[in-house]
Each structure stands twice: as structure tokens, then as C-alpha cells.
Amino acid sequence: MFINALKSELFRASKMKSIYILxxxxxxxxxxxxFIYLKVDLYGLLGMDADAITELQExxxxxxxxxxxxxxxxxAGLQSGELAAQDAMENGIEPIKILGKxxxxxxxxxxxxxxxxxxxxxxxxxxxxxxxxxxxxxKSELDKNIVKYSNKRGxxxxxxxxxxxxxxxxxxxxxxxMAIWGMATMGQSLVLGFxxxxxxxxxxxxxxxxxxxxxxAAITHLSKSMAGGITxxxxxxxGILSTLISIATIIIQRKFNLDSDFALGNYTLTMxxxxxxxxxxxxxxxxxLICALVYxxxxxxxxxxxxxxxxxx
Amino acid sequence: xxxxxxxxxxxxxxxxxxxxxxxxxxHIRKGSIYxxxxxxxxxxxxxMKMISGMATPTGGSFSYEGFDEANKEAFxxxxxxIEAPAIEPNLTAYDNMRIKCIAYGIGDKDYIYEKLALVGxxxxxxxxxxxxxLGMKQRLGIAMAxxxxxxxxxxxxxxxxxxxxxxxxIRDMLTRLNKEKNITxxxxxHILEELAKIATDYAIIDHGKIIxxxxxxxxxxxxxxxxxxxxxxxxxxxxxxxKAGFTDYSAIDDKTIHVFxxxxxxxxxxxELAKAMVPVxxxxxxSSDLEEYFLxxxxxxxxxxxxx
Numbered sequence: 001m002f003i004n005a006l007k008s009e010l011f012r013a014s015k016m017k018s019i020y021i022l023x024x025x026x027x028x029x030x031x032x033x034x035f036i037y038l039k040v041d042l043y044g045l046l047g048m049d050a051d052a053i054t055e056l057q058e059x060x061x062x063x064x065x066x067x068x069x070x071x072x073x074x075x076a077g078l079q080s081g082e083l084a085a086q087d088a089m090e091n092g093i094e095p096i097k098i099l100g101k102x103x104x105x106x107x108x109x110x111x112x113x114x115x116x117x118x119x120x121x122x123x124x125x126x127x128x129x130x131x132x133x134x135x136x137x138x139k140s141e142l143d144k145n146i147v148k149y150s151n152k153r154g155x156x157x158x159x160x161x162x163x164x165x166x167x168x169x170x171x172x173x174x175x176x177x178m179a180i181w182g183m184a185t186m187g188q189s190l191v192l193g194f195x196x197x198x199x200x201x202x203x204x205x206x207x208x209x210x211x212x213x214x215x216x217a218a219i220t221h222l223s224k225s226m227a228g229g230i231t232x233x234x235x236x237x238x239g240i241l242s243t244l245i246s247i248a249t250i251i252i253q254r255k256f257n258l259d260s261d262f263a264l265g266n267y268t269l270t271m272x273x274x275x276x277x278x279x280x281x282x283x284x285x286x287x288x289l290i291c292a293l294v295y296x297x298x299x300x301x302x303x304x305x306x307x308x309x310x311x312x313x
Numbered sequence: 314x315x316x317x318x319x320x321x322x323x324x325x326x327x328x329x330x331x332x333x334x335x336x337x338x339x340h341i342r343k344g345s346i347y348x349x350x351x352x353x354x355x356x357x358x359x360x361m362k363m364i365s366g367m368a369t370p371t372g373g374s375f376s377y378e379g380f381d382e383a384n385k386e387a388f389x390x391x392x393x394x395i396e397a398p399a400i401e402p403n404l405t406a407y408d409n410m411r412i413k414c415i416a417y418g419i420g421d422k423d424y425i426y427e428k429l430a431l432v433g434x435x436x437x438x439x440x441x442x443x444x445x446x447l448g449m450k451q452r453l454g455i456a457m458a459x460x461x462x463x464x465x466x467x468x469x470x471x472x473x474x475x476x477x478x479x480x481x482x483i484r485d486m487l488t489r490l491n492k493e494k495n496i497t498x499x500x501x502x503h504i505l506e507e508l509a510k511i512a513t514d515y516a517i518i519d520h521g522k523i524i525x526x527x528x529x530x531x532x533x534x535x536x537x538x539x540x541x542x543x544x545x546x547x548x549x550x551x552x553x554x555x556k557a558g559f560t561d562y563s564a565i566d567d568k569t570i571h572v573f574x575x576x577x578x579x580x581x582x583x584x585e586l587a588k589a590m591v592p593v594x595x596x597x598x599x600s601s602d603l604e605e606y607f608l609x610x611x612x613x614x615x616x617x618x619x620x621x
Contacts, residue, residue, distance in 0.1 A: 004415060004416055004417065004418045005416055007415045007416075008412050008413070008415040008416035011408075011411060011412060011415050012401070012412050015401070015403070015404055015408055016403075017403070136401070140399050140400060140401050140402070141396075141397070141399040142399050142401070142412075143367075143399075144367060144393065144395055144396070144399045145393075145399045145412075145413050145457050145458075146413060146416050146417075147365050147366065147367075147388050147389075147391045147392065147393045148388055148389040148391075148416070148417060148461065149388075149416070150365060150366025150367055150388045151366050151388060309369070311362065311367060311368035311369060312362065312367040312368065313362065313367065313368075313395070313396060
């Protein structure tokens with residue numbers, strides 16, 4: 001029965017235009033990301049010095065590190081801009097150099113993949129898909145058609161969660177393929193770098209992303225609303241809540257006399273996805289894994305119970 | 314002994330502040346077309362949802378004959394169209410059918426076209442269901458309910474929004490399914506005259522309670538044009554009516570006689586009773602169709618009068 005439910009749900013998902021559009025959007029975003037990482041000469045553009053690049057490389061390849069390096073470069077750029085202005089007044093304006101060797105020009109595919117994953121684009125697109133896919137069930141009241149599953153709603157629920165996991169896998173495969181293609185066409189050389197740390201990283205990131213998907217699906221199930229799921233997914237994946245999380249961290253630190261190492265963000269799915277790198281230590285990987293399992297299982301069980309007990313329509 | 318498809322026992326559905334279905338007992342015979350009659354909000358849809366597993370009863374029970382106690386197996390033998398048809402507007406009729414067929418383990422293309430042909434939607438091609446007329450959507454909903462060749466069809470207002478031709482088409486189809494494939498059908502409708510044309514059994518529901526459950530024959534009897542005589546001496550009156558040449562009559566209770574033939578001879582009948590010194594409290598011709606009967610029995614007329 002599960003196989004039939006899964007086939008039916010896969011067929012329904014395959015008939016959604018949005019899954020193809022979102023995949024195309026992801027390809028475009030990855031092209032843009034990889035172009036910036038591999039081809040945009042940050043030093044030339046912003047006057048970032050070699051020390052900043054070294055510092056960036058020491059921090060590892062993550063979205064967070066990239067942001068830090070970008071800001072470092074931006075500061076450097078401001079300073080050099082002042083010098084350049086003075087220089088321009090004396091010797092005339094020189095053209096800005098944009099294309100060249102990007103910050104990660106010499107990276108391998110594994111590093112580029114982790115950078116792309118850290119950008120959270122996958123989460124954003126996954127959240128939109130889930131809002132449309134699960135929200136569609138409530139919009140069309142599809143389950144009222146399938147009386148056979150009236151008392152086996154858990155089977156339908158599991159089939160839908162499996163579809164979410166499969167689509168997440170497809171999105172991540174797109175990221176990998178685009179990273180390979182990016183390194184092959186825009187990087188120094190095509191080095192895969194698919195070692196054991198990459199395998200662990202990929203598995204943990206996949207579990208975190210699926211857990212995020214289950215969480216967005218749970219919100220869609222509970223709110224029975226397409227808009228509810230999509231909006232929550234976008235809010236969570238875009239980092240809008242990061243300021244709130246930072247404030248909450250300070251409050252918790254002060255209230256419970258915790259040291260400054262404690263950060264609430266370390267226990268959220270999005271922070272774990274963006275902070276996890278190929279060089280992350282075992283503690284960080286374990287924390288990410290536990291977060292994925294806890295969020296995934298809790299969201300799954302809560303929404304399953306609600307969906308199974310609730311009247312249709 | 315009568316064979317039943319479904320029996321409900323004190324079936325109840327209570328919400329926080331209201332009771333939608335209140336101790337309902339219905340008995341749906343195998344092979345019957347069971348009409349559920351009731352006003353909006355009377356509880357028809359809630360009953361249908363409960364017996365198809367879409368809503369959980371808060372009291373009572375229901376059981377499908379021949380299936381286990383939890384009715385789990387029975388749900389795979391039920392087709393339902395409850396409230397609006399649940400269709401994906403961006404898909405064609407064929408693809409909508411295919412979603413359900415795959416879920417039911419049916420992979421045959423011809424099967425889908427066969428069901429669509431039953432409701433006249435086999436030639437809609439690539440037209441999206443969202444662009445269908447209300448009637449077409451309704452027919453698609455019925456076709457989807459037919460997937461899996463159910464033994465029991467639950468149809469909530471299936472002729473809503475259909476044009477007269479569509480109504481005749483659905484009526485003929487349901488009659489055919491019932492007769493040829495022996496499918497038991499539970500159907501609700503606001504168009505009582507239409508329901509009267511196909512239903513073999515009825516339940517009238519009002520404010521969540523079943524007011525009357527009867528066969529079509531019994532209901533028709535109640536709705537026939539007739540002379541209604543009220544007399545305190547029933548035993549004395551009956552032989553007089555017979556002697557006067559009336560053949561189709563019956564005593565309804567200890568004071569009321571219904572005479573169904575020679576309605577124009579009411580004055581003759583009145584005179585014969587008077588001659589025989591039978592006291593008559595009232596005599597008159599009453600005619601009511603199913604709709605009037607329904608309004609009368611659910612107290613709607615009284616309600617309206619009270620309000621006025």
C-alpha cells in the first residue's frame with residue numbers, strides 16, 4: 001500500500017510545474033554563486049589584500065566564512081577607495097578589475113559544494129516546493145478522494161515525506177553537478193575531493209535539509225495552508241530570524257550565567273547547515289546530526305499525530 | 314432475512330459548541346439506493362464523512378456487513394464524493410483519475426477512459442480540470458469515486474450544479490450502476506423530486522437526528538393525493554367507505570382514514586358517512602409531493618409560520 005501511495009504521490013509531484021521551475025532557478029543560482037566564487041576577483045574589485053584571503057582560507061569554506069571575508073574585503077575596499085580617490089585625483093581613474101581568479105579559484109568540488117550548500121538556496125527552494133506540494137493537498141482536499149486510505153493516513157503521510165526527501169536529494173544533486181561543472185569550466189582544475197569528510201558532510205547536510213523540509217511540511221500540515229508553509233519556509237531559510245536568535249542567546253546567557261560560547265543558533269537547522277564545513281570538528285558534526293534527528297523526528301511525529309486524528313475537510 | 318451494507322448505531326458527532334449528528338440509526342440495505350434528505354446543516358455530510366472514515370464519531374458506531382469491526386477493509390470498497398469534488402485544477406481529467414488509480418494499484422489506461430466515458434468526460438483531452446464547468450467537475454468527482462469499482466458509493470449532492478441533461482445523465486448512470494453492478498448507493502440531494510426518481514429507501518434528517526426512515530414505496534404512499542377523513546368512529550366508517558365503492562383506502566391511526574381513489578367523489582363519501590350517522594370531524598383532499606412532505610415533517614412550514 002505504501003508503494004502505491006508513493007507512486008501516486010510521485011506522479012502528482014511530477015505533474016507540478018513548480019518542481020521543474022525551482023530546479024531551473026537552483027541551477028541559475030548555482031551558476032551565479034559559482035561564478036562569484038570562482039571568477040570574481042574580489043581583491044581587484046574591493047582591494048582585498050592577501051592577508052584577508054589567507055584568513056578566509058584558514059576559516060574554512062563556509063557561507064559564514066565567505067560573508068566574513070566579504071566584509072573584510074569590503075572594509076579594505078573602503079580604505080583603498082579613499083586612497084584610490086586620492087590617487088585618481090593625482091593620476092587619473094584606473095578601470096575596476098572584476099573578472100579574474102575568484103577567492104575559491106583553487107578549491108576542489110567538495111569545497112565548492114559546501115559553499116553552495118551554505119548559501120541556503122536549497123532550503124529556500126525546498127521550502128517553496130513543500131508549501132506548494134503539501135499545501136496542494138489541503139487546497140484540493142485530495143485525501144477525500146482516497147477513501148481507501150481514510151484510516152491509513154499515516155501511509156499517505158509517509159509517502160509524502162518520502163517525496164520531500166527525494167526532491168531534497170534531487171536539489172542537492174543539482175548542487176553537486178553544478179559544482180563539478182563550475183570547477184571544470186571556471187576553476188583552476190577539476191579536483192573532486194570526495195573524501196570521507198565530504199561523505200560525512202554530505203550525509204549530515206542531507207539529513208539537516210530533510211529535517212528542515214519535514215519541519216516546513218509540519219507547519220503546512222498544521223496550518224492546512226499553502227501560504228503558511230511557504231512563508232514559514234522562506235522566513236526560516238532567509239535568516240530573518242537571526243537577529244531574534246542573537247537577542248534570545250544574550251538573554252539566555254545572562255539568565256542562566258552561561259559562557260559566551262553558548263549560542264542558540266548552534267541548535268537551529270539553518271545555522272547548522274550554514275556553519276557546517278568540510279573541516280568541522282567531530283563535536284560540531286555530532287551536534288548537527290542530533291539537531292537533524294531531533295527536529296526531523298519531533299516535526300514528523302507531531303504532524304503525523306495531528307493529521308491522523310484530524311477530520312478531513 | 315434482509316441483508317444490510319451498513320448499519321449505524323447511535324452515531325454521534327459533537328463539536329465544541331454543537332451537535333452535528335445526534336444518535337443516528339440508519340440501515341442501508343445491500344443493493345439499495347438510499348436517499349438522505351435534510352436541510353443545509355442537518356448533518357448529512359457529517360454522517361457521510363463518518364461512515365467513510367473522514368471524520369471520527371464522538372459517539373456510537375457503524376459497521377459494514379461482512380467486514381471487520383474497525384471497517385478497515387470496507388474503506389477500500391467505498392467510493393465517495395463528499396462536498397465539492399476533490400480535484401487538482403492544473404491537471405487534466407485523465408491525470409486526476411490517474412492519481413487515484415495509482416494509489417489504488419490500477420495501472421490500466423483503458424480503465425481510466427472507461428470510467429471517464431461513464432460520465433462523458435473521455436474526450437476532454439488536455440483541458441485542465443480547473444477550466445471545467447461546475448457540472449463537468451461534478452461528473453469528474455463521480456468518475457473518481459468509481460475508481461476501484463466500489464461496492465458502496467457515497468454521493469453528497471452529486472447533481473449540484475448540473476444542467477437538466479446532466480441530471481438525467483447522472484440519474485441514469487446511478488440507476489444503471491445500481492441495477493447492473495449491484496452497487497449500493499447512499500445519496501443526498503436538495504432536489505428531492507430527483508431523489509424520488511431513483512431512491513429506494515429514505516432517511517429524513519433534521520438537526521442531526523433521523524426523523525423518519527422508510528422505503529420509497531411507503532413514502533410515496535404518504536405523499537399520494539388522498540381524501541383524509543378524521544372520525545372518532547373509525548370501525549363504523551370503514552364499512553361505509555367500502556359499501557360506497559371505494560377500494561383503495563387504509564386506516565392510518567385510530568382516528569384517521571386515507572382514501573386514495575375517486576378523489577373527486579369526496580362529497581358523495583361525505584354524504585354516505587352522514588347518512589350512516591358517522592360523526593366526521595374533518596374531511597378533505599390532501600395532496601403533497603415529497604418536498605411538501607419533507608417540509609411538513611421537518612417542521613419547516615411551522616418554523617416559518619412561527620417566525621411570521
